[in-house]
């Protein structure tokens with residue numbers, strides 16, 4: 332199915348190309364994204380109380396049209412939805428939550444949206460109030476990116492934000508360590524920091540099934556970034572979380588993008604090895620001392636980037652630099668522009 336999606340434009344596909352049944356009570360809906368990432372997975376769980384939507388897709392005309400076809404195919408009306416659960420508030424997961432909420436309201440049903448406290452704060456900052464553009468502008472300058480490029484990169488933020496309207500109202504928060512009923516399943520809420528500060532994932536122990544959001548993906552490595560409001564060392568916390576999660580028995584992990592993960596431990600090990608190798612390269616790139624921008628240009632091939640992708644490359648390079656700084660391998664100098672130098 333992945334091959335077909337890569338080749339055929341969305342408007343030539345039928346709903347059966349987007350919607351598939353994972354098991355008795357879970358459907359996967361693949362929605363298009365106007366980024367290189369291409370598409371996002373949404374999960375629909377049937378339960379006695381109604382349907383749960385787990386992650387929502389970016390709000391574009393294409394995604395909304397497919398959503399409406401999917402509801403028709405499954406015989407769901409907006410009033411049959413009981414709740415929306417979000418792993419995190421990135422636009423490709425949060426975007427259509429508000430629209431779905433409005434649809435349900437129009438049919439006389441309240442549709443509560445749940446996410447973690449930190450992700451709610453993130454949505455507030457990024458999508459509702461949006462002072463983030465200014466913060467990001469300063470952040471990228473601090474990384475040593477030339478101002479002309481910063482301007483280009485910043486322009487794309489507005490476009491992403493458009494896909495998050497109307498904004499959702501949050502009914503309550505998902506606390507790591509607690510249980511959450513999703514469809515007819517009892518799931519443990521597990522903190523999964525790194526890709527997003529407050530991302531949570533959902534584990535159904537009985538079935539050894541994990542809804543893993545963007546914490547673990549197959550073929551592509553989730554972006555781990557140091558953003559303007561990041562807590563210290565997101566990469567360090569991500570790697571620690573991979574270690575903890577390798578003790579969890581998972582027979583199938585349902586991710587936010589790409590294919591279902593069967594070899595859970597194997598994939599965790601690959602991701603850890605990937606970051607170890609990149610940390611080693613990052614350290615080498617700081618001889619002589621370098622800015623995050625200079626390091627990013629060595630780690631990646633910048634000629635391939637759209638301005639939108641540059642943003643992710645920068646914060647990814649910075650996450651590796653900050654991880655090495657916390658580990659005592661690098662020191663950071665300067666205020667307006669940060670430079671990293673090796674500690675010998």
Ligand SMILES: [Zn+2]
Pocket residue numbers: 371421423424545587588
């Ligand atoms: Zn995503």
